[in-house]
Amino acid sequence: MTFQNKLSKGDFVVLAEMNTPKGVDISDLVTNVRHLKSRIDAVVIPDMDNGVMHMSALAGGSIIRQQGLEPVIHIYGRDRNQMAIQGDMLAAHVLGIHNLLVVQGENIIHGDHQNAKPVDDLNELDLLDMVQSLVKGTDLAGFELKGRPQFFTGCRVQPIRDDNHLEKEIISARAKIDAGAQYIMVPPVFDIAWYTHILKQFTSLNVPVIATVFMLKNVGMARYLSINDPGSKLSEELITRIRKAKDRETECIHIAGEMIKELKAEVEGIMISASGWEDRLPAILDCAGL
Helix, strand or coil: CCHHHHHHHCCCEEEEECCCCCCCCCHHHHHHHHHHCCCCCEEEECCCHHHCCCCCHHHHHHHHHHCCCEEEEEECCCCCCHHHHHHHHHHHHHCCCCEEEECCCCCHHHCCCCCCCCCCCCCHHHHHHHHHHHHHCECCCCCECCCCCCCEEEEECCCCCCHHHHHHHHHHHHHHHHCCCCEEEECCCCCHHHHHHHHHHHHCCCCCEEEEEECCCCHHHHHHHHHHCHHHCCCHHHHHHHHHCCCHHHHHHHHHHHHHHHHCCCCCEEEEECCCCHHHHHHHHHHHCC
């Protein structure tokens, strides 16, 4: 059963995020995918995540397909104009990649090619409109396509600091749904009560909601997120729990597994982001009972 079919039926889905390599050695990516093949429904492939140059998501998605799993690739307008993006979308369909996640894309000045020039020809709503146009058989210039691509397209919500910001993101999500988004992905939050509050607002929009669970690696990462990402709601108590643990890596795995257990009843799926520690994903799934 496909990722789209499972979500449409209301079955719980499990996704894992994996970056493509900065280079052409795909051995780690292939190994990690093979270890998860029977345990997850799809692999989310970012495209130049955090403004860092990597192998393209299109190539990554093709690799995932070759390993027998469904890819979900990021699309955004930061690095390509509308002609290039449309060409990539047609290529995606031909390569068997039908799941898309429209994202904003991080500021390029925080990446490793700070002299690169952002394009930003299309914003998120423009991208969703573009996908709808292609699916209906025309490009953005109004010309007819020879064969129509098929896509299952989602959108992502920005980190949410408070109720005022939540209201703005709900309005934004409604606009994205109206533009063609078929599911919503919500960023990670470490306070379960606050996360549940957020998720209930998005589940009222009548499209499937996927919650992101982010695996912390150490005290330093936890501290950084608590200071620099107010939307993460990462408490001092959680930082202390990691700091006092005899085995901090195992504790971080347990924290991620516990969050999945807590969130499973609130959403239609979860997406686990291990931020380079994808070989720990099986252990997280074990802790979550998945």
